[in-house]
Structures are given as C-alpha cells and as structure tokens.
Amino acid sequence: MSHATETPADAPAILSEVRPALKPRAPMVGHGRSFSWITEKICGIAEEKTPVWWWWCFTAACIVASFTVAGLIYLVSTGVGVWGHRNPVNWAWDIVNFVFWIGIGHAGTLISAILCLLRQKWRTSINRSAEAMTIFAVICAGIFPVFHLGRVWYSWFLFPLPNSNIIWQNYRSPLEWDVFAVSTYGTVSVLFWYVGMIPDLATMRDRFASVGKTIRARVYGIFAMGWRGSGRHWSNYEMAYLILAGISTPLVLSVHTIVSFDFAVSLLPGWHTTIFPPYFVAGAIFSGFGMVLTLVLPLRAVYKLEDLVTQYHIDCMCKITLATGTMVGYAYLMEFFIAWYGANPNESFTFINRAFGPYWWAYFIMVTCNVITPQFFWFKGVRRNTALVFVLSLFVNVGMWFERFVIIATSLARDFLPSSWGYYSPSVVEIFTFFGTFGVFSVLFLLFVRFLPIMAVAELKAVTPQADPHSDVDAGAHGAARTGEHN
Amino acid sequence: MAEKPYGLIATFETPGALMRAAEQVRDAGYRRWDCITPFPIHGLDKAMGVGRSRVPRISLLGGITGFCTGMSMIWFMDSYDYGLTVGGKPLFSPLYAFPVSYELTILFTAFATIGGMFFLNGLPMHYHPVLNYDKIRRGTDDLFFIVIERVDPRFSDDNTRALLAKAGGADITEIEA
Numbered sequence: 001m002s003h004a005t006e007t008p009a010d011a012p013a014i015l016s017e018v019r020p021a022l023k024p025r026a027p028m029v030g031h032g033r034s035f036s037w038i039t040e041k042i043c044g045i046a047e048e049k050t051p052v053w054w055w056w057c058f059t060a061a062c063i064v065a066s067f068t069v070a071g072l073i074y075l076v077s078t079g080v081g082v083w084g085h086r087n088p089v090n091w092a093w094d095i096v097n098f099v100f101w102i103g104i105g106h107a108g109t110l111i112s113a114i115l116c117l118l119r120q121k122w123r124t125s126i127n128r129s130a131e132a133m134t135i136f137a138v139i140c141a142g143i144f145p146v147f148h149l150g151r152v153w154y155s156w157f158l159f160p161l162p163n164s165n166i167i168w169q170n171y172r173s174p175l176e177w178d179v180f181a182v183s184t185y186g187t188v189s190v191l192f193w194y195v196g197m198i199p200d201l202a203t204m205r206d207r208f209a210s211v212g213k214t215i216r217a218r219v220y221g222i223f224a225m226g227w228r229g230s231g232r233h234w235s236n237y238e239m240a241y242l243i244l245a246g247i248s249t250p251l252v253l254s255v256h257t258i259v260s261f262d263f264a265v266s267l268l269p270g271w272h273t274t275i276f277p278p279y280f281v282a283g284a285i286f287s288g289f290g291m292v293l294t295l296v297l298p299l300r301a302v303y304k305l306e307d308l309v310t311q312y313h314i315d316c317m318c319k320i321t322l323a324t325g326t327m328v329g330y331a332y333l334m335e336f337f338i339a340w341y342g343a344n345p346n347e348s349f350t351f352i353n354r355a356f357g358p359y360w361w362a363y364f365i366m367v368t369c370n371v372i373t374p375q376f377f378w379f380k381g382v383r384r385n386t387a388l389v390f391v392l393s394l395f396v397n398v399g400m401w402f403e404r405f406v407i408i409a410t411s412l413a414r415d416f417l418p419s420s421w422g423y424y425s426p427s428v429v430e431i432f433t434f435f436g437t438f439g440v441f442s443v444l445f446l447l448f449v450r451f452l453p454i455m456a457v458a459e460l461k462a463v464t465p466q467a468d469p470h471s472d473v474d475a476g477a478h479g480a481a482r483t484g485e486h487n
Numbered sequence: 488m489a490e491k492p493y494g495l496i497a498t499f500e501t502p503g504a505l506m507r508a509a510e511q512v513r514d515a516g517y518r519r520w521d522c523i524t525p526f527p528i529h530g531l532d533k534a535m536g537v538g539r540s541r542v543p544r545i546s547l548l549g550g551i552t553g554f555c556t557g558m559s560m561i562w563f564m565d566s567y568d569y570g571l572t573v574g575g576k577p578l579f580s581p582l583y584a585f586p587v588s589y590e591l592t593i594l595f596t597a598f599a600t601i602g603g604m605f606f607l608n609g610l611p612m613h614y615h616p617v618l619n620y621d622k623i624r625r626g627t628d629d630l631f632f633i634v635i636e637r638v639d640p641r642f643s644d645d646n647t648r649a650l651l652a653k654a655g656g657a658d659i660t661e662i663e664a
Binding site (some may be wrong): 035203 | 495498502503505506509521522523524525526527528529530531532534538539540541543546550551560561562564565567569571573574576583584586589590591593594596597598600601603604605607610611612613614615617618623624625626627628629656
C-alpha cells in the first residue's frame with residue numbers, strides 16, 4: 001500500500017523526462033470527412049436505385065451459379081462417380097475446393113477478430129465486406145464435402161443425432177472434428193457479422209423512416225432490434241464485441257488447424273507432417289487477403305470509396321499478403337528440407353515427385369503465384385498501382401487453389417505401392433461445379449452490396465479524429481505543447 | 488400515463504461536449520439517464536459512471552457449459568450409450584474429445600455473449616419513448632443526446648433543465664412517454 005501511495009509523487013519527475021515519440025499516422029478517413037458524410041456515403045449505396053451494372057453482374061453471377069446447381073443435381077441423380085475420383089485419388093477437386101474456400105474465409109475473421117484485438121484501426125473500412133466474404137466462402141466450402149458423401153440426404157449422419165443405426169459418430173476422426181469446426185465457424189461468423197451490423201441497421205432504419213419509406217424502415221428495424229445508440233447499451237455492446245473477437249481468434253486458428261488434421265493425421269507421405277497446422281493457417285490468411293483485395297478494389301473504384309479505403313489500407317493489406325505469402329514460401333522450403341533431413345525414402349520421393357513428377361505443372365503454378373507474386377508488394381510503386389494490385393491478387397487466388405491441389409492430388413496419385421499409382425484428371429461435371437461456386441459467391445456478395453451497409457459506419461465514425469472526445473479541448477493546449485517540445 | 492412526459496432530452500454537437508456534459512450529469516447524482524450516440528465514444532462509460540459490463544460473466548458461463556457439453560456428450564455416446572472400440576484404444580479419453588469440446592466452448596460462448604448482450608440491454612425493444620423525439624433519428628447519424636428520465640429521484644423540471652443548459656445542451660425538449 002505504501003508503495004502505491006509513493007509512486008504518484010515520484011512519477012511526475014520521471015515522466016517529465018520521458019517524451020513519447022511522435023509518429024505521424026496516416027488518417028483512416030481521407031479528406032477529414034464528417035460523420036454525416038460517412039453515413040450518407042455508405043447507406044447511400046444500399047439506398048440508391050439499383051444501378052444497371054448491378055443487374056448485369058447479378059445476371060451473369062446467376063448464370064455462373066446455375067453450373068453448380070446443375071452439377072449437383074446431376075451428381076445426386078446419378079452418383080458421386082460423375083466426379084473424376086478414382087483409386088488411388090479418392091479425394092480430389094472436392095476437397096481442394098473445400099479447403100480453398102474455407103481458407104478464403106479466414107482473412108475475414110482475421111480482419112474482424114485478430115486485427116480488432118491488435119487495435120488495428122484500419123480494419124474498420126474493410127471488416128464488414130471481409131466478414132461477408134467469410135460467410136459466403138464458408139457456404140461455398142460446405143457444398144463440396146457434403147456432396148462428396150455421395151448420398152447427400154444422409155448428411156445429417158455427420159451430426160450426433162439419434163438414428164436408426166444406433167451407433168454414434170467416430171469422435172477420434174479429424175473428419176468429425178471438421179464437422180464441428182466448420183459448423184461452429186460458420187455460425188460464429190454469422191453472429192459476429194450480424195452483431196457488428198446492428199448499429200448500422202439502426203442507422204438505415206432511421207434514414208428510411210425519415211424519408212417516409214415505412215416498409216423498408218420496418219424491415220431494417222426488425223433486424224436492428226430497436227437499437228437506439230444508448231450509452232449504456234454501447235458499453236455492453238463493445239464488451240460483447242471484444243469477447244466475440246477474443247473467441248473468434250482461437251476459433252479461426254483452430255478451424256484451419258483441424259482442416260489440416262484431415263491430412264496430417266493420416267499416414268500418407270506428404271500429408272503426415274507436423275508443419276501442416278501453421279502452414280495451413282498462413283496459407284489461409286494469404287489466400288483470404290488475396291480475395292479481400294480482389295473484392296474491395298473493384299468496390300472502391302465503383303463506389304468511389306477512396307476516402308474510406310485509402311492508400312494506407314491497400315498498403316496494409318498488401319503487406320499482410322506479402323508477409324503470409326513469404327511464410328507460405330518458407331513452409332514449402334521447410335517441407336523439402338524435412339523430407340531430405342528426415343531420411344525417409346517415401347517422404348523424399350513424394351516431394352521430388354511433387355516438383356518434378358507428373359504434376360510438375362501444378363507445382364510450378366503454385367510456386368510462381370504464391371512465392372513470387374507477393375514479393376512485388378515490397379515496392380511502393382506496385383502497391384500504389386491499384387490495377388496491378390488487383391491483378392496480383394488474382395494470381396494469389398489461383399496459386400492457393402493450386403497449393404491445395406498439389407498437396408492432395410500428388411500425394412494420393414503416388415502413394416506407397418507403384419502398382420496402385422494413378423493419374424487424376426477432373427471430369428467436366430467437377431470443373432463446372434467448381435466454376436459455378438464463383439457464381440454462388442458473387443450472387444451472395446452482390447446481394448450484400450445491394451441491401452446491407454458494406455462498411456461498418458459506426459466503427460468508421462469512431463476512428464475519425466473528431467470522434468476523440470478530447471480532440472476539441474486538448475488539440476490546442478496539449479497537442480501544440482507536445483509537438484513543440486519534441487526533439 | 489400519456490400525460491406524464493418521459494423526461495428531458497438535450498442535443499450536443501460533438502463527442503467532447505457530450506462527454507463533459509455527461510460528467511456533470513453524473514456528478515449531479517442522477518441515475519436514470521442515458522446518452523444517445525451514433526458510435527461508441529471511448530471513455531463515455533466512465534464519464535457516465537457506468538461500471539464494467541457484466542457480459543463477460545455470461546460468456547464465461549456459456550463457455551463452461553459448452554466445454555462440459557462436449558466432454559459429457561462424447562463420454563455418453565462413446566463410453567456409456569454405445570461403446571465402439573476404435574483402433575483398440577480406450578472407450579473414452581479427454582484428449583480425443585478435446586477438439587470437439589473446444590469448438591463447442593467457442594460456439595456456446597458466442598451465443599451466451601450475444602444473448603447476454605441483448606438481455607442486459609433489454610433488446611429487442613422496438614418501442615422506446617426516446618424514439619418519439621423527432622430529432623432522434625440523427626442520433627444514429629451525427630448528433631449526440633443526453634436523456635434524463637422523469638422517474639429519477641433528483642429530477643425536477645427546472646433544475647434538470649438548468650443542469651442540461653449549463654452543461655451546454657441545446658434544444659432541451661420534453662419527450663412524451
């Protein structure tokens with residue numbers, strides 16, 4: 001106790017010597033935009049008359065999505081043999097696509113949860129659309145393993161529901177862990193997205209009500225839960241949001257870890273490695289940021305959001321892509337090193353086969369896109385060229401799809417016994433079903449852009465300089481004093 | 488009931504003005520009052536004298552329930568209801584049950600957190616007297632308000648009005664219940 005009382009007396013003497021370093025920070029919102037400008041800009045997107053381009057994109061997306069629908073109808077009515085799986089490659093595009101889409105989702109949770117815990121304010125202008133991306137990506141991901149079951153009407157056997165077979169699921173199997181991981185992930189992502197949106201839905205409710213659009217005000221009002229911006233509510237709300245961020249962080253890490261367990265727990269050379277969980281998580285975040293860039297850059301251009309998604313935001317996203325891409329490259333190298341160092345002939349063969357075997361072209365695409373592409377982001381000139389960043393982000397998406405293909409197909413096609421080796425190529429049905437998921441994703445994303453606030457309006461306002469309650473008092477006295485004394 | 492007003496509302500232009508006013512209302516000893524802001528203002532809960540949120544307690548309960556649900560569910564299924572030997576291993580061990588229990592911990596925590604937030608906030612509540620005020624719609628856009636309820640023991644029309652005026656509030660208005 002005596003200690004505690006003495007410290008304040010001593011503190012000023014020491015503190016007067018200490019000068020916090022002044023580091024100029026890039027503004028989160030360009031041109032010092034006001035609160036009402038932010039509301040008008042974001043809510044205006046969902047309120048305006050549906051633009052013509054939207055209808056064109058929506059129609060195109062629906063046509064593409066119909067490929068998935070047709071492919072699945074054909075699969076269910078005929079049998080899972082319409083896909084190209086044959087012994088020994090019994091996991092192929094379906095699982096590749098599953099891991100690909102799940103991985104994309106991970107950047108959304110990283111942005112909303114991990115960057116929230118790290119107090120990275122730049123997340124506010126991209127988190128809403130990234131979370132939407134997560135949910136839609138999880139929907140696309142879920143299609144593949146469920147339909148790979150063959151008899152999809154029995155997919156409820158995955159869940160611990162009493163059934164006529166009486167026996168329960170095998171909880172020692174990573175595949176069963178995956179069921180829980182992915183369904184928890186989907187549910188928590190939706191909850192997180194929705195909770196984040198409640199204040200903005202209330203804003204839209206009030207805007208519709210004030211222009212007399214009663215029906216829309218009612219609909220948004222129902223989902224806004226009667227939010228009225230009460231200070232007491234904000235206190236609970238912010239705590240709840242923080243806890244959700246806190247639990248989503250271990251969740252997102254666990255989901256891709258468990259996805260990697262699907263492989264790592266097996267005994268197959270090339271799968272049976274301990275590096276898989278961190279390697280998969282880094283890859284997931286890498287691919288997800290690729291997709292965030294692919295989605296946010298066109299949105300920024302179409303809706304002229306340069307003041308909200310500033311160059312600083314693009315720089316941050318490019319740098320994370322660079323960092324995770326480099327981690328992925330390191331993992332590729334380390335896999336090779338361990339295959340050699342482990343002195344297991346099967347393991348070394350698998351890795352030499354990956355790079356120089358029949359699937360060398362897939363390995364080549366993977367390394368080019370995932371290791372070389374992100375290295376361009378070292379250069380400011382590249383990061384400032386939005387069109388180039390967009391193109392590079394597409395390469396990241398392609399590369400990460402091929403990474404999963406390389407891991408899954410090459411290991412299965414050349415396993416232990418040469419007599420059972422094979423070469424896998426996808427069937428037309430498989431290709432169309434995967435192609436169609438981009439349509440499913442786009443349909444959902446276009447609907448999101450049309451009807452919901454695409455950025456977290458309340459959070460964006462909170463990171464503007466004028467939102468700081470001390471800004472109007474301290475700016476004169478403290479601020480000037482600090483800059484003056486800084487040496 | 489309709490004749491008695493709900494309370495008084497005052498408008499503020501900036502978060503700083505609202506914060507300083509909130510401190511004055513808090514120091515005047517009011518209990519049944521609230522701020523209306525379009526976004527969370529850092530430090531407003533302290534300025535309002537609102538204690539630490541109780542949401543974490545509900546979250547913790549949810550998490551414990553989730554973990555126990557996972558463990559006991561798997562124990563019940565694999566060891567009690569229908570034992571199935573897999574790989575010659577024991578019927579139950581907390582290690583293999585951990586991943587599923589871990590995911591259920593997170594799932595239940597998420598539901599408890601959101602449910603707890605709604606419960607503590609008394610939401611959904613689609614009707615509230617504050618929403619009768621015609622300017623309140625800008626409270627989700629760019630204006631800040633303080634509402635003091637009539638039921639507060641310290642409320643008196645003149646004194647409360649004077650306090651809000653002294654604190655810098657504009658457009659001090661009575662709201663209908």
